[in-house]
Amino acid sequence: MGPLVPFIHDRDTAGFFEAAAGGRLVVRTCADCAASIHPPTAHCPYCGGWNTGWRTVAGTGRLHSWTTVTHQIHPAYPTPYTLVVVAVDEAPGVRLIGTLPGAPALRAEQPMRVLFETLPDGSVLPQWRVDEVGVPT
């Protein structure tokens, strides 16, 4: 049983995965009102415009919430693993998911940093790790 990999050809969301394959974290952003839109849509629900596009962000964030999964339900996702919700810097309201190995001790608002994980089918996922102060990632 293999893992679940992202469908990377959706006409609204493909750009996110294309950028990840190039080592960049991008957020759908409205050029008219500057709102960050996630999940990404072509239309800006905030100002009603259609002038949206992809914007590269720094790739840092803050830990918003987490859960350590201890009951395994899929063979490709052995437990324990820890799901994190990361509030993305420079993109108000955007929160992305990541997976940390094992069951680390965590605290709210902990700094996080993106890294890019290549999956078995060649697709690339932005992933997150705790951003240890002074330790290059």
Next chain:
Amino acid sequence: MRDRCAIIGIGATDFSRDSKRSVVTLATQASLAAIADAGLAPADIDGIVRCNHDQVTHNALAAAIGVPNLTYWGETGPGGVAPCAMLGQAVGAILSGQARAVLAFRSLNGRSEVRYGAGVQSPGVQQVGGFGTYDEFYLPYGLLAAGQLFALIAQRHMIQFGTTSEQLGALAMICRRNAERTPHAQMYGRPMTLENYLASRMISTPLRLFDYCLESDGACAVVITTADRLKDAPHGGAYIRGVGLGCPPDMKGGMMFPITTRTDMTEVPGYIAAKALYRNAGVGPEEIDVAQIYDCFTISLLLQLEAYGFCGRGEGGPLAESGALNHDGRMPINTAGGNMSEGYIHGMNHILEAVRQLRGTAANQIAGAELCLITGGPLPTGSSAVLRKAS
């Protein structure tokens, strides 16, 4: 809509770990029981509303029970949001003249066949997402099931408000104590202590086994018609006082996982459904005598206590431990045990228990109950209803 329609019949199968029969058969049995309870025949039914998750279609059920002509059918959203939304849609169909008697049902082999707790399975490497599901942002990370999403929400509530496992456990125990005394509940006669709760195995921190509802096989159905027909119903019924649905301004697409990007992950859409409900019903939370609150997890129950105005934001934990929600408290909840301990019929069982309370036939009968709240949801949309005792 206030009191212009009523539920005049309720029906259910047994709730079990293995029904040993098809979802169509379960739906047929519950529906025929509800129609008989209403003093009607299948030929009197001309509308059917269903949950989007149900495997049984309106035409499959109509064929199985022998409805000669269906003039109305509709879907009402996924999962737990459906039951109260079915009541709302049935009222709309009846008051607009599209149907005279509407059957609302939910049927699932949620334990023996399709377990929601099993999440998304795949035979090999499998692409997921696209087309407005947004699953591509969630499933590949191993965020696979509702029980993991609600764990993220529970952890956030603990960060924001200091909510404790003991407070979640208090809600699990309230449901269990009510089920213990309800003969048809799966946890009938099976007590649970706080020690039992805390010792149950961790599934996805901070949620334990007994924070999760009881995956079940079974079906429930109700018959809705105009209120003037209550007088001919052999067992009476309950007025549909009001229905309230709501999606918040920062509603997100997809099934459920994108709610992690809502402004506040711990404010469920029930808060906005509650405004519509209380306006439509002309009552407030202080007038509710008994409530059946959607409880796919303990945390979902807690969040809705806050959303429907029984306490302030962040105060669900202290309310859970206060005793007010117990069978002998000021506002008893989930009096048959709910999804947690009666059976997970996706909240349809909550509507049946509300009718039993207002008929005066519940196992844990609340004396003098006049108004019963039912909630559904809780992600990414909310639904709710108030039923009133028939006069």
